[in-house]
Amino acid sequence: MTDEQEYYQALKVDESKCYGCTHCITMCPADAIRINNGKAKIRREWCVHCGECMIACPVDAFYVEQDDFEKIFDYKYRVALVPAVTIAQFPSNISEAEIFSAMKEIGFTHIFQTEHTVEVVNSEMLEFQKKNNLKPLISSFCPAVVRLIQVRFPSLVDNIITVKPPIDASAIFLRKKFQDEGFPSEDVGLFYVTPCVAKIAAVKSPVGEEKSSVDGVININFIFNKVYSVIKSRSGKKVLSSDNRLPNLSAKSIQWTLTNGEITYMKGRCLAIDEIHNVIQFLEKVENEEITDVDFLELRACDESCAGGILTVENRFLTVEKLRKKAVLYKDIRGMPEDLEPYYDYLRKKLAVLPVEPRSMLILDEDRNKALQKMMQVQKMMCYLPGINCGACGSPKCESLARDIVRKEANLSHCVFIQRSMEKNNKLHSDHAIRIIEKIWGKDRLNKDCTKPGAKNESI
Secondary structure (H helix, E strand, O other): OOHHHHOOOOEEEOOOOOOOOOHHHHHOOOOOEEEEOOEEEEOOOOOOOOOHHHHHOOOOOEEEOOOOHHHHHHOOEEEEEEOHHHHOOOOOOOOHHHHHHHHHHOOOOEEEEHHHHHHHHHHHHHHHHHHOOOOOEEOOOOHHHHHHHHHHOHHHHHHEOOEOOHHHHHHHHHHHHHHHOOOOHHHEEEEEEEOOOHHHHHHHOOOOOOOOOOOEEEEHHHHHHHHHHHHHHOOOOOOOOHHHOOOOOOHHHHHOOOOOOOHHHOOOOEEEEEOHHHHHHHHHHHHOOOOOOOOEEEEEOOOOHHHHOOOOOOOHHHHHHHHHHHHHHOOOOOOOOOOOHHHHHHHHHHOEOOOOOOOOOOOOOOOHHHHHHHHHHHHHHHHHOOOOOOOOOOOOOHHHHHHHHHOOOOOHHHOHHHHHHHHHOOOOOHHHHHHHHHHHHOOOOOOOOOOOOOOOOOOO
């Protein structure tokens, strides 16, 4: 597996839009973005795909690279793996049958709601909890959190429950079911409708396994627009065909992807934390052993969990409200669909993944002694840097610059304050200082420009 496959980058930067404003580098929780030649650059192996850069960018320079929708037509049988939040993107007066009918109209032959496998996933999580004494155990549901732990909290990778989430369980079930029914495996394509970027990366470069059972990922906003367009074109005609009605999800399954969805069904003291900066603050306490008496953590990178995924179109609070109401409506539904029950034991044997490996952004060298020496060099660099964390060097913080210097990816003179000091002491020529600024911020960045945001456009 190449580095590009191992660390698939779904988030991209449109350099024609980016003007190096530093909003993204200050918001990135993984310290994965730098400014070079006036443009944001993402360090692929550190990015956790939380999407904070997309949210922070004032000019929409970040975008998500999804699979071409036409890829579904490479398969005779085209399955849409649909999470519960997908249905909640649509107005409440549009039925599931209408949505699923429209999805078939745009090209899918089968629809499956991924949370139908929640029962078997939860069963394996409880079994894992029973066999492991580590505290706190951490859910593997959110791929952004798993990758965050890998790069920022590598000491906690062993706390992650190595059980596949419902998306993978559903894909495994469908592969087996289609096989048992005589469908050639090469004719079946499974496509996940994703509310977030992290799940794209999880499919393209899964953690703990060689290859995902999912063939492709389509953004939820893309599917919404195509499906909603079909529904509106029907001029108010309702779709009542029973062919488009699928088994109803249980109340438990409907709420699984929402905040507090998992903790209700785990043992001991369980806490749910959403929004990635809240997650980081809590994990810092866990890593420092300030919190030791929690049995299970449900951690989600997005505010309101999957309802707040950056690829969703509906307000996250309204999405949660719709799903909570739906859960009340379906409160008497228990378990899983009838066609899934015979595969329960088969699935249980297929849900384990390999232990998660750390890939810390803090490690400066694989050799422990060299890493310690380099850490001392970082501390030495910090004696000279001002600690202002202004971002003018193209790095988010002074410590980030110090690490980049030790990695030989930057120089001390990249700091504008150090530049002034060096110029004062005749150790740096002013022309050289300008060239350094231009290397970080672009050749024309210091020229007068009245078209930049906030400036008076003199051509008007």
